[in-house]
Amino acid sequence: MDFIKNAFTDKKTEVVVFSSTAIALYGYDQGMMSLINTNKDYLSTMGIGEEDPLVGIIVSVYYLGCAVGAVLASYLGDIRGRKPSIFACLTVTALGNLLMFIAGLGFESGAMTLMFLGRIIMGLGVGGIDAVIPVYSSELNEEGGRGKALAQEFQSNIFGLNMAFAINLGVTHGLGKANQWAWRIPIIAMQVYPLLLLSFIYRLPESPRWFIFHDRDEDAHAALVDIVGEDTANEKLDELKKAHEEESSHAIGYSDMIYPSGKQFHETMVTVMGQVNQALTGYGAVSVYGPQIFQLLGFDVDTSEYLTQANYISYFFLMTFAWLLIEQVGRRFLMVTGAFGISVCFAILTVLGGLATNCESLGIPNLAVSIPGSIVLFVATGLFGIGWLAQVWLIPTEIYPSTSRAQGSAISVIIWGLANFAVTLLTPIGFNNLNYWLFLIFAATNLFAGLWTWAYSPETGGRSFEENQTFFSDSKEQNTWLVSRVNDGEFRHLPRGKKGDGVEGERQPLLAADGA
Secondary structure, eight states: OHHHHHHHHOHHHHHHHHHHHHHHHHHHHHHHHHHHTTOHHHHHHHTOOTTOHHHHHHHHHHHHHHHHHHHHHHHHHHHTOHHHHHHHHHHHHHHHHHHHHHTTSSOOTTHHHHHHHHHHHHHHHHHHHHHHHHHHHHTTSOHHHHHHHHHHHHHHHHHHHHHHHHHHHHHHHHHOTTOTHHHHHHHHHTTHHHHHHHHHGGGSOOOHHHHHHTTOHHHHHHHHHHHHOHHHHHHHHHHHHHHHHHHHTTOOOHHHHHSTTSTTHHHHHHHHHHHHHHHHTTHHHHHHSHHHHHHHTTOOHHHHHHHHHHHHHHHHHHTHHHHHHHHHHOHHHHHHHHHHHHHHHHHHHHHHHHHHHTHHHHTOOHHHHHHHHHHHHHHHHHHHHHHTTTHHHHHHHHHSOTTTHHHHHHHHHHHHHHHHHHHHHHHHHHHHHHTTHHHHHHHHHHHHHHHHHHHHOOOOTTOOHHHHHHHHHHHHHTTOOOTTTGGGGGGGSOOTTOOSSSOOGGGSOSSSOTTO
């Protein structure tokens, strides 16, 4: 009851609830398209077959919209503020979703065009949300608690995934795969997220860091009074102004990030490869094409759909370990062990998928293969949630100064969009042509992701922006990007014996209770 009460009275809780709900919106789309792709009326309305490459293209163009939306939203967030940018993104998301819902409703001509348009426009909004929300959230949390806070928020991403698939599953089995409302209802149900968030956003504070960046000290003070109270607002303001003065010398633009000669190119490559490697884990495909994977393991269509829901529920609860562990063992450890673990799981699934395909000729009971295969897939999904879901969104907020954090997050979302565009476009083609051998490809890509992360991605947890910058400056002086060779491998793990409490500037919490 206290949490519900605080959701309407305490700014800390309000920001967490808002950010979590916004990230759940991103998860909802992934679960939404899973069963829509196999709905007979949907395919007929779009004029495509179940194995038509256009099925994957309709899904994947959304990610192109996300890439563009990230750039636009980060620019708007820097110029007009985090809140106006989030408001615009939510409005665009609602519009795109509405266009998807009405595609082919009462008319046949242009249904696919309208669906494509709706997917792209919704992508613009969700991509913008993915770029701005982590920045907004991180600017209101201390360094020592950012990982836990963002991991908790991304657990709500999986809640959105579960909600979408549950609605899909209910209406599909209730109305049948030939009923148009079995695919339209899950789409329009998504409107609850942007509409709810739009009605709530006015209660939230603007980021005091953004006000300070724009020399609006009085507004920053007012926001801090709203967040931490009158007694400590002045002290917090002085700390943030000091941090801003220190960071001003680190202000950068996109040219400093994307060109090899740029002073922040190394940081950008860590950000880019984090998103590329997350896509290479294959879990963008697993989220969208879950039922097809269980069918490859030998289950019938209905059982596969129920097992997909069970896998998503397990995914949600296992994600709890992410926020319990991320500040204890670090981002890097979870990413490396997660990738290697998923690689082993996909290698096992390759063998089990081959056995499932040839069960009859080998004289093996189907369930003797499909049950162990399901358990392995459940484990792999949990490993992805614990090791990879939140970390790649968190790291850019820890290695870029607040003056350039939005651009860094935008680059992260752009790469995420392009990488997932490729994966979701190619996965149905892979299923249709490679069958269970697709698992072996994911085993190899996860192995690469783990090795690259182990070699080149530093541990950013438990450190301030300035402390993380020493890794990049020293790597340049020492002429190596290998984490094990920079400062004798200091950034292979969390700083020993160091706490995130009681420090100033960027490490100081804005949303902590008084006296923290």
